[in-house]
Protein backbone atom coordinates (compact mmCIF):
# COMPACT_ATOMS: atom_id res chain seq x y z
CA UNK A 1 0.00 0.00 0.00
CA UNK A 2 1.18 3.52 -0.75
CA UNK A 3 1.99 5.77 2.18
CA UNK A 4 3.43 4.82 5.51
CA UNK A 5 1.89 2.14 7.64
CA UNK A 6 0.23 3.82 10.62
CA UNK A 7 1.91 2.11 13.55
CA UNK A 8 -0.27 2.44 16.66
CA UNK A 9 0.53 -0.71 18.57
CA UNK A 10 1.87 -0.02 22.07
CA UNK A 11 5.38 -0.88 20.98
CA UNK A 12 7.31 -1.12 18.81
CA UNK A 13 6.72 2.57 18.24
CA UNK A 14 7.51 4.94 15.39
CA UNK A 15 11.21 5.59 15.03
CA UNK A 16 11.98 9.26 14.34
CA UNK A 17 13.89 9.80 11.07
CA UNK A 18 16.67 11.36 13.10
CA UNK A 19 17.15 8.14 15.04
CA UNK A 20 16.90 6.00 11.90
CA UNK A 21 19.66 8.07 10.31
CA UNK A 22 21.84 7.88 13.41
CA UNK A 23 21.77 4.08 13.23
CA UNK A 24 23.10 3.90 9.67
CA UNK A 25 26.71 3.48 10.66
CA UNK A 26 29.66 1.42 9.53
CA UNK A 27 30.80 -1.17 12.05
CA UNK A 28 33.61 -0.22 14.39
CA UNK A 29 36.03 -1.98 16.66
CA UNK A 30 34.18 -2.17 19.98
CA UNK A 31 37.53 -2.55 21.76
CA UNK A 32 39.10 0.57 20.25
CA UNK A 33 40.23 3.47 22.41
CA UNK A 34 37.58 5.65 20.72
CA UNK A 35 34.58 3.42 21.48
CA UNK A 36 34.00 4.73 25.03
CA UNK A 37 33.38 8.22 23.56
CA UNK A 38 30.02 6.82 22.48
CA UNK A 39 29.20 4.55 25.38
CA UNK A 40 30.25 6.38 28.52
CA UNK A 41 27.65 9.13 28.21
CA UNK A 42 24.84 6.60 27.75
CA UNK A 43 24.93 5.34 31.33
CA UNK A 44 24.47 8.67 33.18
CA UNK A 45 21.88 9.88 30.69
CA UNK A 46 19.87 6.68 31.06
CA UNK A 47 20.03 7.14 34.85
CA UNK A 48 18.42 10.56 34.35
CA UNK A 49 15.60 9.03 32.33
CA UNK A 50 15.02 6.48 35.13
CA UNK A 51 15.09 9.29 37.71
CA UNK A 52 17.89 7.40 39.42
CA UNK A 53 20.45 9.33 41.43
CA UNK A 54 22.45 6.42 42.79
CA UNK A 55 22.99 2.95 41.44
CA UNK A 56 23.95 1.48 38.10
CA UNK A 57 22.34 0.98 34.73
CA UNK A 58 23.01 -2.11 32.58
CA UNK A 59 22.45 -2.28 28.82
CA UNK A 60 21.96 -5.84 27.57
CA UNK A 61 21.56 -6.84 23.93
CA UNK A 62 18.14 -8.38 24.54
CA UNK A 63 14.49 -7.37 24.85
CA UNK A 64 12.29 -6.43 27.80
CA UNK A 65 11.88 -10.13 28.59
CA UNK A 66 15.65 -10.53 28.90
CA UNK A 67 15.78 -7.46 31.13
CA UNK A 68 13.15 -9.12 33.40
CA UNK A 69 15.40 -12.16 33.64
CA UNK A 70 18.53 -10.11 34.30
CA UNK A 71 16.83 -8.25 37.16
CA UNK A 72 15.57 -11.45 38.79
CA UNK A 73 18.55 -13.74 38.23
CA UNK A 74 21.11 -11.26 39.52
CA UNK A 75 19.36 -10.43 42.78
CA UNK A 76 17.44 -13.51 43.98
CA UNK A 77 18.13 -17.15 44.88
CA UNK A 78 16.09 -20.24 43.99
CA UNK A 79 13.39 -20.95 46.58
CA UNK A 80 13.15 -17.34 47.73
CA UNK A 81 9.69 -15.81 48.06
CA UNK A 82 8.42 -12.87 46.09
CA UNK A 83 5.05 -11.11 46.00
CA UNK A 84 3.46 -10.29 42.66
CA UNK A 85 0.02 -9.00 41.71
CA UNK A 86 -1.30 -10.41 38.42
CA UNK A 87 -3.55 -8.04 36.49
CA UNK A 88 -2.67 -8.52 32.82
CA UNK A 89 -0.68 -10.53 30.33
CA UNK A 90 2.69 -8.96 31.14
CA UNK A 91 2.41 -9.36 34.90
CA UNK A 92 1.32 -12.95 34.11
CA UNK A 93 4.36 -13.65 31.90
CA UNK A 94 6.75 -12.13 34.41
CA UNK A 95 5.27 -14.32 37.17
CA UNK A 96 5.73 -17.38 34.94
CA UNK A 97 9.36 -16.45 34.48
CA UNK A 98 9.83 -16.08 38.26
CA UNK A 99 8.41 -19.57 38.72
CA UNK A 100 10.66 -20.99 35.99
CA UNK A 101 13.67 -19.50 37.76
CA UNK A 102 12.68 -21.42 40.89
CA UNK A 103 11.25 -18.57 42.94
CA UNK A 104 8.22 -19.10 45.17
CA UNK A 105 5.73 -16.56 43.96
CA UNK A 106 2.88 -15.40 46.15
CA UNK A 107 0.45 -14.20 43.50
CA UNK A 108 -2.24 -11.62 44.28
CA UNK A 109 -4.95 -12.29 41.71
CA UNK A 110 -6.56 -9.05 40.54
CA UNK A 111 -9.16 -8.40 37.90
CA UNK A 112 -7.62 -7.45 34.57
CA UNK A 113 -8.06 -3.69 34.35
CA UNK A 114 -7.02 -3.12 37.96
CA UNK A 115 -3.65 -1.83 39.10
CA UNK A 116 -1.36 -2.93 41.91
CA UNK A 117 -3.46 -3.31 45.10
CA UNK A 118 -1.38 -1.29 47.57
CA UNK A 119 -3.53 -2.07 50.63
CA UNK A 120 -3.36 -5.83 50.01
CA UNK A 121 0.39 -5.65 49.41
CA UNK A 122 0.75 -3.79 52.73
CA UNK A 123 -1.41 -6.35 54.55
CA UNK A 124 0.63 -9.31 53.25
CA UNK A 125 3.93 -7.63 54.07
CA UNK A 126 2.80 -6.75 57.60
CA UNK A 127 1.88 -10.41 58.14
CA UNK A 128 5.34 -11.50 56.97
CA UNK A 129 7.05 -10.98 60.35
CA UNK A 130 10.03 -13.12 59.39
CA UNK A 131 10.64 -11.01 56.27
CA UNK A 132 10.75 -14.04 54.04
CA UNK A 133 9.38 -12.10 51.07
CA UNK A 134 12.42 -10.80 49.21
CA UNK A 135 10.81 -8.86 46.39
CA UNK A 136 7.62 -7.03 45.43
CA UNK A 137 7.13 -7.20 41.65
CA UNK A 138 5.03 -4.55 39.93
CA UNK A 139 4.39 -3.99 36.23
CA UNK A 140 4.26 -0.20 36.28
CA UNK A 141 2.31 0.07 33.04
CA UNK A 142 0.36 -3.07 32.13
CA UNK A 143 0.40 -2.83 28.34
CA UNK A 144 -2.31 -5.46 27.93
CA UNK A 145 -4.98 -3.49 29.80
CA UNK A 146 -3.81 0.14 29.68
CA UNK A 147 -3.27 0.41 33.42
CA UNK A 148 -0.57 2.41 35.20
CA UNK A 149 -0.03 1.37 38.81
CA UNK A 150 0.80 3.85 41.54
CA UNK A 151 4.38 2.93 42.44
CA UNK A 152 4.65 5.71 45.00
CA UNK A 153 1.67 4.18 46.84
CA UNK A 154 3.23 0.71 46.67
CA UNK A 155 6.41 2.13 48.20
CA UNK A 156 4.35 3.81 50.95
CA UNK A 157 2.64 0.49 51.71
CA UNK A 158 6.04 -1.23 51.95
CA UNK A 159 7.38 1.50 54.23
CA UNK A 160 4.32 1.44 56.47
CA UNK A 161 4.77 -2.33 56.82
CA UNK A 162 8.46 -1.67 57.63
CA UNK A 163 9.33 -4.42 55.20
CA UNK A 164 12.81 -4.67 53.67
CA UNK A 165 11.83 -6.45 50.40
CA UNK A 166 13.29 -5.09 47.18
CA UNK A 167 10.86 -3.24 44.92
CA UNK A 168 11.00 -4.41 41.29
CA UNK A 169 9.28 -2.40 38.54
CA UNK A 170 8.65 -3.31 34.93
CA UNK A 171 8.88 0.07 33.19
CA UNK A 172 8.86 -1.42 29.67
CA UNK A 173 5.90 0.61 28.41
CA UNK A 174 6.27 3.58 30.77
CA UNK A 175 9.90 4.67 30.74
CA UNK A 176 10.47 7.78 28.67
CA UNK A 177 6.70 8.38 28.36
CA UNK A 178 5.16 8.36 31.83
CA UNK A 179 6.78 9.84 34.93
CA UNK A 180 9.15 7.35 36.54
CA UNK A 181 10.99 8.38 39.72
CA UNK A 182 13.27 5.53 40.64
CA UNK A 183 15.11 7.22 43.52
CA UNK A 184 12.11 9.03 44.96
CA UNK A 185 9.99 5.85 44.96
CA UNK A 186 13.01 3.82 46.04
CA UNK A 187 12.52 1.29 43.26
CA UNK A 188 15.39 -1.21 43.50
CA UNK A 189 15.24 -2.76 40.05
CA UNK A 190 13.61 -1.13 37.05
CA UNK A 191 13.61 -2.70 33.61
CA UNK A 192 12.77 -1.48 30.14
CA UNK A 193 13.13 -2.35 26.47
CA UNK A 194 14.25 -0.08 23.65
CA UNK A 195 11.20 -0.29 21.37
CA UNK A 196 8.69 1.86 23.27
CA UNK A 197 9.31 5.24 24.88
CA UNK A 198 12.94 5.18 23.73
CA UNK A 199 11.70 5.09 20.10
CA UNK A 200 14.24 2.50 18.94
CA UNK A 201 13.97 -0.95 17.40
CA UNK A 202 13.67 -3.83 19.86
CA UNK A 203 17.07 -5.17 20.88
CA UNK A 204 18.18 -3.43 24.07
CA UNK A 205 17.04 -4.63 27.49
CA UNK A 206 17.93 -2.04 30.10
CA UNK A 207 18.06 -2.65 33.84
CA UNK A 208 18.58 0.07 36.44
CA UNK A 209 19.63 -1.17 39.87
CA UNK A 210 19.70 0.69 43.20
CA UNK A 211 22.65 0.36 45.61
CA UNK A 212 20.50 -2.03 47.67
CA UNK A 213 19.90 -4.20 44.59
CA UNK A 214 23.61 -4.17 43.76
CA UNK A 215 24.37 -5.35 47.30
CA UNK A 216 21.78 -8.14 46.94
CA UNK A 217 23.47 -9.24 43.72
CA UNK A 218 26.59 -10.21 45.70
CA UNK A 219 24.73 -13.00 47.57
CA UNK A 220 22.09 -14.00 45.02
CA UNK A 221 22.38 -17.58 43.77
CA UNK A 222 20.11 -17.80 40.72
CA UNK A 223 22.16 -18.96 37.74
CA UNK A 224 23.15 -16.23 35.35
CA UNK A 225 25.77 -16.21 32.64
CA UNK A 226 24.97 -13.95 29.68
CA UNK A 227 22.96 -11.62 31.95
CA UNK A 228 25.58 -11.26 34.68
CA UNK A 229 25.72 -7.82 36.33
CA UNK A 230 29.24 -8.64 37.51
CA UNK A 231 30.56 -9.18 33.95
CA UNK A 232 29.07 -5.85 32.91
CA UNK A 233 30.55 -4.13 35.97
CA UNK A 234 34.04 -5.36 35.05
CA UNK A 235 33.95 -3.61 31.67
CA UNK A 236 31.26 -0.88 31.67
CA UNK A 237 33.24 1.53 33.83
CA UNK A 238 35.79 1.92 31.03
CA UNK A 239 33.02 2.15 28.43
CA UNK A 240 33.21 -1.44 27.16
CA UNK A 241 30.96 -4.50 27.14
CA UNK A 242 31.80 -8.12 27.94
CA UNK A 243 30.65 -9.17 24.46
CA UNK A 244 30.07 -7.59 21.06
CA UNK A 245 27.50 -4.80 21.47
CA UNK A 246 24.86 -3.87 18.90
CA UNK A 247 26.54 -0.75 17.60
CA UNK A 248 23.66 0.78 15.57
CA UNK A 249 21.34 0.47 18.56
CA UNK A 250 23.85 2.24 20.80
CA UNK A 251 24.12 5.11 18.30
CA UNK A 252 20.33 5.16 18.14
CA UNK A 253 20.16 5.23 21.92
CA UNK A 254 22.49 8.24 22.01
CA UNK A 255 20.17 10.07 19.61
CA UNK A 256 17.06 9.01 21.52
CA UNK A 257 18.46 10.27 24.81
CA UNK A 258 19.46 13.54 23.15
CA UNK A 259 15.90 13.97 21.87
CA UNK A 260 14.24 13.13 25.19
CA UNK A 261 16.54 15.34 27.23
CA UNK A 262 16.29 18.24 24.77
CA UNK A 263 12.47 18.13 24.89
CA UNK A 264 12.75 17.84 28.66
CA UNK A 265 11.36 14.81 30.50
CA UNK A 266 8.59 16.85 32.12
CA UNK A 267 7.53 18.03 28.67
CA UNK A 268 7.67 14.49 27.29
CA UNK A 269 5.36 13.29 30.07
CA UNK A 270 3.02 16.27 29.59
CA UNK A 271 2.84 15.56 25.84
CA UNK A 272 1.96 11.93 26.45
CA UNK A 273 -0.71 12.92 28.97
CA UNK A 274 -2.23 15.42 26.59
CA UNK A 275 -2.27 13.00 23.64
CA UNK A 276 -3.71 10.22 25.82
CA UNK A 277 -6.40 12.58 27.13
CA UNK A 278 -7.47 13.33 23.55
CA UNK A 279 -7.74 9.60 22.81
CA UNK A 280 -9.84 9.13 25.94
CA UNK A 281 -12.15 11.93 24.79
CA UNK A 282 -12.54 10.06 21.50
CA UNK A 283 -13.35 6.77 23.23
CA UNK A 284 -15.99 8.49 25.36
CA UNK A 285 -17.52 10.13 22.28
CA UNK A 286 -17.81 6.70 20.64
CA UNK A 287 -19.84 5.62 23.66
CA UNK A 288 -17.24 2.96 24.50
CA UNK A 289 -15.29 2.30 27.68
CA UNK A 290 -11.76 1.39 28.69
CA UNK A 291 -10.55 -1.86 30.20
CA UNK A 292 -8.89 0.21 32.96
CA UNK A 293 -11.19 0.16 36.00
CA UNK A 294 -10.27 3.37 37.81
CA UNK A 295 -9.50 6.88 36.65
CA UNK A 296 -6.30 7.01 38.69
CA UNK A 297 -4.86 4.05 36.77
CA UNK A 298 -5.50 5.27 33.21
CA UNK A 299 -2.41 4.83 31.13
CA UNK A 300 -0.91 7.68 29.12
CA UNK A 301 0.79 5.24 26.72
CA UNK A 302 -1.93 2.77 25.76
CA UNK A 303 -5.72 2.67 25.82
CA UNK A 304 -7.46 -0.72 25.75
CA UNK A 305 -10.90 0.00 24.31
CA UNK A 306 -13.69 -2.36 25.42
CA UNK A 307 -15.89 -3.79 22.68
CA UNK A 308 -19.65 -4.35 22.84
CA UNK A 309 -20.31 -8.08 23.55
CA UNK A 310 -21.41 -8.85 19.97
CA UNK A 311 -18.16 -7.49 18.44
CA UNK A 312 -14.81 -9.27 18.32
CA UNK A 313 -12.05 -6.69 18.84
CA UNK A 314 -9.71 -8.83 16.70
CA UNK A 315 -11.91 -8.02 13.69
CA UNK A 316 -11.43 -4.29 14.25
CA UNK A 317 -7.67 -4.84 14.36
CA UNK A 318 -7.71 -7.01 11.25
CA UNK A 319 -9.85 -4.65 9.16
CA UNK A 320 -7.85 -1.61 10.31
CA UNK A 321 -4.69 -3.31 9.11
CA UNK A 322 -5.92 -4.81 5.84
CA UNK A 323 -8.13 -1.96 4.62
CA UNK A 324 -6.56 1.12 6.11
CA UNK A 325 -2.90 0.26 6.73
CA UNK A 326 -3.37 1.02 10.43
CA UNK A 327 -1.76 -1.27 13.01
CA UNK A 328 -3.70 -1.36 16.30
CA UNK A 329 -2.93 -3.67 19.23
CA UNK A 330 -5.05 -6.79 19.62
CA UNK A 331 -6.48 -7.88 22.98
CA UNK A 332 -4.19 -10.43 24.62
CA UNK A 333 -5.00 -13.68 26.45
CA UNK A 334 -7.93 -13.15 28.88
CA UNK A 335 -9.09 -10.00 27.08
CA UNK A 336 -8.54 -11.33 23.52
CA UNK A 337 -11.47 -10.21 21.39
CA UNK A 338 -12.89 -8.14 24.23
CA UNK A 339 -10.65 -5.12 23.66
CA UNK A 340 -8.40 -3.61 21.05
CA UNK A 341 -5.57 -1.29 21.98
CA UNK A 342 -4.41 2.07 20.70
CA UNK A 343 -0.77 2.74 21.48
CA UNK A 344 -0.06 6.44 22.00
CA UNK A 345 3.57 6.60 22.98
CA UNK A 346 6.89 7.64 21.57
CA UNK A 347 7.40 9.99 18.65
CA UNK A 348 3.84 11.19 18.23
CA UNK A 349 1.73 14.29 17.75
CA UNK A 350 -1.92 15.25 17.48
CA UNK A 351 -2.30 14.90 13.73
CA UNK A 352 -0.73 11.45 13.68
CA UNK A 353 -3.18 10.38 16.35
CA UNK A 354 -6.12 11.95 14.51
CA UNK A 355 -5.23 9.79 11.50
CA UNK A 356 -5.21 6.73 13.73
CA UNK A 357 -8.52 7.67 15.36
CA UNK A 358 -10.09 8.22 11.92
CA UNK A 359 -8.87 4.80 10.74
CA UNK A 360 -10.12 3.20 13.95
CA UNK A 361 -13.56 4.73 13.39
CA UNK A 362 -13.70 3.38 9.83
CA UNK A 363 -12.63 -0.10 10.94
CA UNK A 364 -15.11 -0.14 13.82
CA UNK A 365 -17.96 1.01 11.55
CA UNK A 366 -16.99 -1.66 8.99
CA UNK A 367 -17.32 -4.49 11.52
CA UNK A 368 -20.60 -3.21 12.92
CA UNK A 369 -19.69 -1.18 16.01
CA UNK A 370 -22.45 1.42 16.33
CA UNK A 371 -20.48 4.64 16.39
CA UNK A 372 -21.02 7.98 14.75
CA UNK A 373 -18.16 8.36 12.22
CA UNK A 374 -16.20 11.47 13.05
CA UNK A 375 -17.43 11.63 16.64
CA UNK A 376 -14.16 10.50 18.21
CA UNK A 377 -12.03 12.53 15.83
CA UNK A 378 -14.15 15.60 16.60
CA UNK A 379 -13.92 15.09 20.35
CA UNK A 380 -10.14 14.70 20.22
CA UNK A 381 -9.82 17.76 17.98
CA UNK A 382 -11.94 19.79 20.39
CA UNK A 383 -9.85 18.65 23.34
CA UNK A 384 -6.54 19.43 21.67
CA UNK A 385 -7.80 22.80 20.42
CA UNK A 386 -8.90 23.94 23.84
CA UNK A 387 -5.77 22.77 25.67
CA UNK A 388 -2.28 24.22 25.50
CA UNK A 389 -0.33 22.41 22.77
CA UNK A 390 3.13 23.62 23.68
CA UNK A 391 4.79 23.16 27.05
CA UNK A 392 5.20 26.51 28.81
CA UNK A 393 8.98 26.44 28.89
CA UNK A 394 9.30 26.29 25.12
CA UNK A 395 6.49 28.53 23.85
CA UNK A 396 8.23 31.88 23.60
CA UNK A 397 7.93 32.26 19.82
CA UNK A 398 4.50 30.76 19.43
CA UNK A 399 3.10 32.80 22.32
CA UNK A 400 4.07 35.91 20.43
CA UNK A 401 2.34 34.53 17.32
CA UNK A 402 -0.84 33.58 19.17
CA UNK A 403 -0.95 36.96 20.90
CA UNK A 404 -0.58 38.92 17.68
CA UNK A 405 -2.88 36.78 15.48
CA UNK A 406 -5.68 35.08 17.29
CA UNK A 407 -6.22 36.68 20.67
CA UNK A 408 -6.17 33.48 22.67
CA UNK A 409 -8.60 31.25 20.76
CA UNK A 410 -6.15 28.34 20.97
CA UNK A 411 -6.07 28.39 24.74
CA UNK A 412 -9.71 29.22 25.32
Ligand code: PLP
Nearest residue numbers: 063064065090141143172173193
Ligand atom coordinates in the same frame (compact mmCIF):
# COMPACT_ATOMS: atom_id res chain seq x y z
N1 PLP B 1 6.67 -5.90 29.94
C1 PLP B 1 5.75 -5.11 29.34
C2 PLP B 1 4.92 -4.19 30.19
C3 PLP B 1 5.59 -5.15 27.95
O1 PLP B 1 4.69 -4.36 27.37
C4 PLP B 1 6.39 -6.02 27.20
C5 PLP B 1 6.25 -6.10 25.74
O2 PLP B 1 5.38 -5.52 25.15
C6 PLP B 1 7.32 -6.82 27.86
C7 PLP B 1 7.44 -6.72 29.23
C8 PLP B 1 8.17 -7.78 27.12
O3 PLP B 1 9.10 -7.06 26.36
P1 PLP B 1 9.77 -7.68 25.04
O4 PLP B 1 8.68 -8.02 24.11
O5 PLP B 1 10.65 -6.55 24.60
O6 PLP B 1 10.55 -8.86 25.47
